[in-house]
Amino acid sequence: MTGEAGVGGAENRRPVKDRDSMIDILVVGSVALDDIDTPFGQARDALGGSAVYFSAAASAFASIGIVGVVGEDYPIERLEAFRARGVDLTGLDVREGTSFRWAGSYDYDLSSRQTLLTELGVFAEFRPSIPESFRRAPWVFLGNIDPRLQLDVLRQVEDPRLVLCDTMNYWIEGKRSELLELLEHVDMLLVNDAEARELSGDFNLARAAAWIRERGPDYVIIKKGEHGAILFGPEEIFFVPGYPLEEIFDPTGAGDAFAGGLLGHLARAGRLDSEEMRRAVVFGCAMGSFACEAFGPERLMDLRAAEVADRVRSFHEMTRFESPAVPS
């Protein structure tokens, strides 16, 4: 039931639903404009933010509803391509004021970055209000925002099948008790290795993941950048390596694209068993790797179904081996 349909390009997606109809996936997060410098080039006013990167990836698999806020200065017409891919913008609030702007610079290794500018603008007052038509979304992605707001979102949705939650060191340090409360209500937490260590207070990632899972989430996914990702779940530990790109242009948004590939695949598959969960992590890694191939979310938006399928097969080829027979 996987793979035949729903990957990439509009012709392969499920029918785009009306603005007021039910969506597959609700995403709540930032919608921003980014200035990005890397040793390989730069981008100005690139579409950015967690909700944007997530939607660019997830819309290859399922219909998405964004809840976010932008200022009146936001070039909303540039989101038209998202709408054409089945992204419902009903929940995107346009407010008086300026949009969230972020500027960052990457070193040559592309794994460490400097934030040069964070102008929250109207995002500082973001209070997510979930449109009626989004409240029954079966799949929910809580992008990296204040855990109090993430909790607010969960109070507004009706019994989702799976809630995937992102966070960052800023909230781990500054809103720890709120974050721990939130963890009781999410099914899957997405953190990088440093965040897992900081949150749990344990350097060992296997123990850190166990610590987090005891506080609520059935699943913890630890992102390790170029080293891939690890899923810790009730039935398994599952590793996916980083894709060995020979050219990495811009890692901005790779984590949100990962989340989009993962939840997009689950929404399309409609199942939550171990096999599907493993595949979902691979689709996440595939979309994360595509996100690094260009500035902004353009590469994700241009993907053809065959390209995604090819990359997933590459991950399979890069990791498969035949286990020796059980000794007789």
Added chain:
Amino acid sequence: MTGEAGVGGAENRRPVKDRDSMIDILVVGSVALDDIDTPFGQARDALGGSAVYFSAAASAFASIGIVGVVGEDYPIERLEAFRARGVDLTGLDVREGTSFRWAGSYDYDLSSRQTLLTELGVFAEFRPSIPESFRRAPWVFLGNIDPRLQLDVLRQVEDPRLVLCDTMNYWIEGKRSELLELLEHVDMLLVNDAEARELSGDFNLARAAAWIRERGPDYVIIKKGEHGAILFGPEEIFFVPGYPLEEIFDPTGAGDAFAGGLLGHLARAGRLDSEEMRRAVVFGCAMGSFACEAFGPERLMDLRAAEVADRVRSFHEMTRFESPAVPS
């Protein structure tokens, strides 16, 4: 043909050969005494050195001949357990003087270490002389020594099926031209990510591996510590994750144990095709992970066949997924 025999304990190995008979694997490297401090404990006068760790791992699979040097102070009787596992010590030269001593201290993260002491002793004058009975060994491991000496070894052996070579930043910086000459004559280079980057001058590991492979080795294996290992070969890129140990006591020797598991498996399997090469890397990772479970090589020496098989199956379980069907 794999798995049924030859893993662990003497009862499962191929017949131990006479001292003068042909061996499966020749290893040339250091034989040392280590003082190790980690946050979890310390060891004094632990058996150490690349040839020792390699042999501890590889002797679970095949018969080994060590070429190395120790001083008269070396507790040679402590190598008796190696002999009992089919390790031929004919090539271990006992010289007037002191043995190679190394002392190191690990931080809490166990991935960075400080070298506290390096007393080369008789190892400073090591000039490997390969016993006649070792010269037709089909498998050769060149432990981390001066590339000039590694080249010397290759002049003394007769047409091995595969030469696996280790090195380090010290030689990459100080003996670059000799190392590049050596590369023309080895089949497989084993380096960590920092060494691959330094050797090639390219930060990107995929390009770094391609650069190295153009200089001779058909295979490059990049060790990434807790992040696993990557094989770059003529037919494939193959990833194995690090094993998620909840308790890591001492990573000393893990790289040499990796080499021992890898070459040991190839010697036992007797084949060099892509499938066997992938399995060999997994056996390498398995033995590397066991090496971290105790101070010194003891854990490797105590392994039962079923434990090794279980760990290899764990790696399979941690990485397997069903690739989606090809879209019709």
